Amino acid sequence: MGNRAGGRLSGPKCIAIVGPFASGKTSLLEAILARTGAIPRQAAVSSGTTVGDYSPEARAHVMSVEATVATTEFMGDSLTFIDCPGSIEFSFEAEPVLAACDLAVVVAEADEKKIPALQLILRKLDELGVPRLLFLNKVDRTEAGVRDTLKLLQPASTTRLLLRQIPLRKDGIIIGSIDLALERAYIYREYAESEVTDIPSDEKAREIEARFSMLETLADHDDQLMENLLEEIEPPRDQVFDDLSADLRDGSVTPVLIGTAEKGNGVLRLLKAIRHDAPDIEATRQRLGAPADGTVVQVMKTIHTPHGGKLSVSRILSGSVADGAELWLSDGRTAKVSGIYRMFGKDQTKLASAKAGDTVALGKLDDVKTGQTLSTTKGGIPALIEIEPPQPVFAFALRPKERKDEVKLSAAMQRLGEEDPSLRLHHEQDSSETILSGHGEMHLRVIVERLEGKNQIPVEGHPPAVPYRETIRKSITQRGRHKKQSGGHGQFGDVVLDIKPLPRGAGFEFTDTITGGVVPKQYIPSVEAGVRDYLKSGPLGFPVVDVAVNLADGSYHTVDSSDMAFQMAAKLAMKEGMAACSPVLLEPIMKVEIFTPSDATARITALVPQRRGQILGYDARPGWPGWDVVEATMPQSQIGNLIIELRSATAGVATYVARFDHMAELTGRLADEVMNSGGKAA
Template sequence: MGSRAGGRRTGPKCIAIVGPFASGKTTLLEAILARTGAIPRQNPVSSGNTVSDHSPEAKAHAMSVEASVATVDFMGDSLTFVDCPGSVEFAFEADAVLAACDVAVVVAEADEKKIPALQLIMRKLDELGVPRILFLNKIDRTAAGVRDTLKLLQPASAAPLLLRQIPLRKDDAVIGSIDLALERAYIWRDFAESEVAEIPGDEKAREIEARFSMLETLADHDDLLMEQLLEEKEPPRDEVFDDLSADLRDGSVIPVLIGTAEKGNGVLRLLKTIRHDAPDVEATAKRLGVPDGDAAVVQVMKTIHTAHGGKLSVSRILSGSVADGSELWLSSSETAKVSGIYRMLGKDQAKLAAAKAGDTVALGKLDGVRTGQTLTSAKGGIAPLVTLEPPQPVYAFSLRPKERKDEVKMSAAIQRLAEEDPSLTLHHNQDSGETVLSGHGEMHLRVTVERLEGKNQIPIDVHAPGVPYRETIRKGVTQRGRHKKQSGGHGQFGDVVLDIKPLPRGSGFKFTDTITGGVVPKQYIQSVETGIREYLKSGPLGFPVVDLAVNLSDGSYHAVDSSDMAFQMAARIGMKEGMAQCSPTLLEPIMKVEIATPSEATAKITGIVPQRRGQILGYDARPGWPGWDVVEATLPQSEIGDLIIELRSATAGVASYKATFDHMAELTGRLADQVMNAAAGGKAA
């Protein structure tokens, strides 16, 4: 290792603003927009007038529900900020954004309850290799010392948190900050630029100690700096800045800046750190594996369907340039033509003639283009740079339009919403006929339904999806089924003897025949099986029948009146009469569930599972996740519907689970009666 002077970099940059729910991300963006002159004044989130939370759903719930993009000019450079939702239910919004960003600003506060949520965010940034700055917000409300706060937050981060500033206090109140690199004090003025000041004498010792600690951490990656510290030489300030910049860019450290976004405090120092120290698009292109050359390479970060302007693909230009009317390749055979290039400021757009490497813009009307795709001007396209993998859904609604005439309209609207939010899953349940929408929590799906009803003007009915109950039998029987009808001309005649018996759980259905002597002609044996299978769609309890075998052992036919339909009817009659004697019983699906939870909440989780008729199989440390456990259990599918709500309530909003089908189990007693009564009532309706 040697000196790591990396130079100061400027140019168009893209910055993701991330952090736990209610940490102040939207407030920080609003403060940045006001400080850079992009908006005339900073609006509080409570006003409902922030640039970021501009959608009706965000205003209604007073929370960010989608990533919002805003580009500003700062000291001659273009900076694009993407405010990402903090709720875990909308976390997937950030995945496509983060991959193409140069740096992330992680907004955090001294709240122990939010450490697991912070850890989730840091983990995602680690996976993507995105450099980050931690902005310690609400510093004026923090009773603990800043270094104690860092000790609290450090477990959430694999890389060391490097204190770049310390609070400047007066009478136990934070009145500003001391920059440890510049060795300068800044006295904050609300919603205005800070006043530069000398470091007060009574703060000097604290500043020297904190600065030395910062330099020690930087020296871990710079032999020359280490020698200077050992020889008690003061390192040149430029070298210190170069080390700070280099360590930020390669992820060796996470610089920590402090402030109070609500008052605009600390924002200017954050902006200057981003401008001077954060990596640029060249580093991001290299991280993503953009091939060398002059071709334009574009990464799609977000899809928006506007009310009047059509589809917009918010995109990062990673190399080359894109002009209005450019043709971009989606694949080896598909192309799309750019129809409009726009600079974004929340819901507002300003048209541009072209965009160059580093710019983050919205490209108009790229039909067939999806969030996460990589586009290029090079003929034939390139391999995707980003792979988006939505987490398994944990909550579902069955939905239908209140008016049948809106069914086609609803389907098209949901497709557009799924383009905007690829973490939504829509499927049609063949058994129940339901349209089931799945996502990452109750609020996630509630917002989706609100968009269907508001943005698309489609009134929707929602309810919990049906559970795929089945029924089976406990004992066997031999039953004759005879269908005989004479009504002039050819009649109908079919006669079968069926041996019905149970099979082990999970065996499904098995049909055989032991017909001898042609008592049932071969051409009708298939008809018998068809009739049985038709009956099994709804057994004596009203549910599909599984795990049984039926053997056709005897029967008779009529040379003139027997037919395919007559033997199908005879089989159904035999099944209906025989099944009622076979002790039918209800089966419910049991799921294998893996619940990821902070260790401190594991006891709560192991208490929740039995209350939902579940069985704990065990729990262990979550591999690679300090302070987390994985609880394994089995749970009836009927108990999983709203499980995520209780899990997140017990874990400050961060628990998640994966569920897979395990087996079918008998359901008896009062619960079985309730299921059968509900099914009978539904059919009657």
């Protein structure tokens, strides 16, 4: 412990704005841009004219579906703000952004339902080591006291929430705030700077108590301040500000400021706190382990613009970048910068160069992906961050409505995948389907809207086919003879096959016990090929598994026998024999782990059996206070839209991971439905 350096750090800064869905992040960005003079007036999100949420999809759904970057200036400092989506379906967008930011402003409100979502965000900041302050928004709408609200929110945060302001009330209505560090009162004015005033006499006792509580927390990390408090000596104001800065930067506390973004209230105090307390590029560079010499660039986001091509939104961690500069990727390839741009929502302004601390878009780095690290070091340096998207939880089979658009669709999906690395697109060989996977129904809906709107490609989708299989319960010995005479050489193949079931998961085995050369050795592989070809679609219409076939006997013709004839004979034997072996349908069963807030666990455990699932157990989620893990097995056919119900039961925060566990027999009405629909239902 002891005194630590505080004070304002100069240079361009990059600030992420994060928070639960609908907490007011885009409104806060708009208020900041208005207060710094970057826009003439603050617009409401509902107006569809804000700098943030500028895409047609964001406007249509009135929600952030991608990060918005806007650079402004405040009191001579360049500040870049990145408004990140709050919905868990789009939350991966924030990871490469947060890693290279100096500070995160966490927007929250007094809403108990949003605490699990807040916890997800704060845990991610913990993982990345990003300092944060919390902006308690919509204070004009809550009847709860601010300190009661902090008690409500504290369980979501691993660091102490430290109140820097308390509300100023008149007749029970919040009319402003009292700054506990400055010991001044501020009267709110809509869309304008607050009026500075003395602390009212009837509020003084409350302010003294709240300020002492703040100082006590700061004193945990400052021996001199602790001595001052014990001796009842008023600490110097500069020391208080230095401690607030130092504690924020090293992650000891999360300072809390209050306001109402929609009306521009509390925004100036927030900006001043950012200017004074936010770490600078040097601290961020050290956190990421980036070298200080040379030029190092971290790519935070990829955008494909209609006319300007590909833009790589990047943080210059050290050195500088000029237009035309050649940069090395981590894998030893090079990329040439073609254009440097300052970002402001959907608009860009061209720059000649960018220096350490700047957040800019670099043009036409075609081989560069989100999350990559670029440098002027020959051969490149190791990547500073690793981004690993979570397992997808929602999917559908996608295809263009017109076949002529197939190549166009492939190119569009490549661009969308660069913009959103959490998307997955793969071809399923069994069903010949192209499967698009993501993190929720809305996530994929937005992708389809972009394909049809921005890319002008009409598409259609349906739930992916479930990989049903079939097997047999009985054994049989079956002869198959293929004989055909049509002038000249005929066709002759004759086989006797022993067909029997194998244990579940054993797959397929082929053997032969031919003696005396009744089937010549050169034809035995053809018999196996015929058997394997038949097993692609058994008597129920699905691929056959867990079956053993032995070639036991047969006969041949010295002139008319051929590879093809023995393949046909094997198929005939399989076709006749398999139907008599009590074929049965198999469905894939998945092992599922569902992550849920504890107060929703009962709802989740009730939901699982409704989907033919079996609860294996549930327990506290390790390291996650207030969360549980529910383990279950569930048919794959029931998992397709599981995430919709899980999110509905948990205010949008539950998720799951699933992996194949085993195949199980499916009989009766459900099996009939599957066979009648060609595998589309269960």
